[in-house]
Amino acid sequence: MTNSSDVKSISLGDLIGPKTVKAQVQVDNWEAAVEGVGQLLVAAGKIKVGYIAAMKRVLKEMGPYAVIAPGIVLLHARPEDGVLEPCLGLMTLKEGVPFGHPENDPVDLVFALGAVDKQAHILSLKALAELLGQAEFLRKLRAAATDRQLAEIFGTTV
Amino acid sequence: MRIATLCGMGFGTSMMLKLFIDDILKAEGIKAEVVPWDLGTFKGQQADIIVAPVGMESNLRGTTTRLVLIKNLVDKAEIKTKILEAMKDVSDGVTRG
Numbered sequence: 001m002t003n004s005s006d007v008k009s010i011s012l013g014d015l016i017g018p019k020t021v022k023a024q025v026q027v028d029n030w031e032a033a034v035e036g037v038g039q040l041l042v043a044a045g046k047i048k049v050g051y052i053a054a055m056k057r058v059l060k061e062m063g064p065y066a067v068i069a070p071g072i073v074l075l076h077a078r079p080e081d082g083v084l085e086p087c088l089g090l091m092t093l094k095e096g097v098p099f100g101h102p103e104n105d106p107v108d109l110v111f112a113l114g115a116v117d118k119q120a121h122i123l124s125l126k127a128l129a130e131l132l133g134q135a136e137f138l139r140k141l142r143a144a145a146t147d148r149q150l151a152e153i154f155g156t157t158v
Numbered sequence: 159m160r161i162a163t164l165c166g167m168g169f170g171t172s173m174m175l176k177l178f179i180d181d182i183l184k185a186e187g188i189k190a191e192v193v194p195w196d197l198g199t200f201k202g203q204q205a206d207i208i209v210a211p212v213g214m215e216s217n218l219r220g221t222t223t224r225l226v227l228i229k230n231l232v233d234k235a236e237i238k239t240k241i242l243e244a245m246k247d248v249s250d251g252v253t254r255g
Contacts, residue, residue: 062197065166065211068231076170102213103229113170125174133232 012127015088015113018151019044022091023144030099030107031056034075037091037112046089047114048082055081055112059099067101072132076113079121083114088128092141092150109141159190159245162205165231166197166214175209175231182238190245207244209237224248 020040027033038052054077059066067073089112096106111128115121131137137153144150161179165171172194179192195203197217208218209226218225224247226240246252 062166063213065171065213068171068211069233070230072232074171121170122173122177125170126177129174129178129232133230133234 012088012124012131012154015086015124016090016151016154017044018148020046020087020089021147021150021154023147023150024094025091026094027097030059030073030097033073033091033093033097033107033110034059034112037075037089037110040091041087041089041112041114044087046083046085046087048084051077051082051114054078064099064101064105067099067104067107068129069132070104071096071107072104072109072111072138073099073107074111074113074125074128076115076121076125079114079116079118083116085114086116086120086124087114088112088124089114090141090150092144109138159207159248160205161190161192161207161209161241161245162195162200162203163192164195164197164200164208164210164214164218166211171231172196175228175237178234178237179209179241182234182241186238186242188245206248207241209241 022040025036027036034056041047042049055075058077066075091110093108096108098105099107140153163172163175165175176192176194183190205223207224207226211231212227212229224244226244228237230236
């Protein structure tokens, strides 16, 4: 996968790591899912606590459009909502929870993206989206039993 | 031909979808203008085709522009099939509801 843009981009391997992923979590509802992945990024020093509320607000305002594909939600808010460092959080869920999408619920792959500038944000989104379009990649994510296994998937793929 | 992308998650996803469509068209050797629209400001803008996620039809009620509704925004195969069909319809002057 080559990036032909001359804009400085960030590779996914830089954004995601052992501290920002959690495998096979049990949550009761979508709010707990957003809270959970958000707290990972807060603990890793990547976002301010306020960014979690911003992601929830965007979801509430925009409806369930963040559920971009069956089982996959991509949470993000704006850089000024509290991003400290570019980051990507991922929580895989033991059991999917509904986010209110007419066709793509329930969600078991919860991604949260934080970018500090718009251009890098879009390129990171695109890089992630390219991977999420591959069934084998999704299978690996869902099969990962530990946080470390999950992190390794991004380490070796990108 | 102008294709607009309209997503519900603010600036990022419309642009992401635009980049995907750019890739698809480039691979097919097709030239078209692809513009990302913002949900808050798109009314009054013109396009031949609007690509949006399933569920957004309600925001686009009343438009006569050819709509392409995508279920899986990361599935290039789905996007490609639907976009090419829509472009052919628009070129042929076929109206589809």
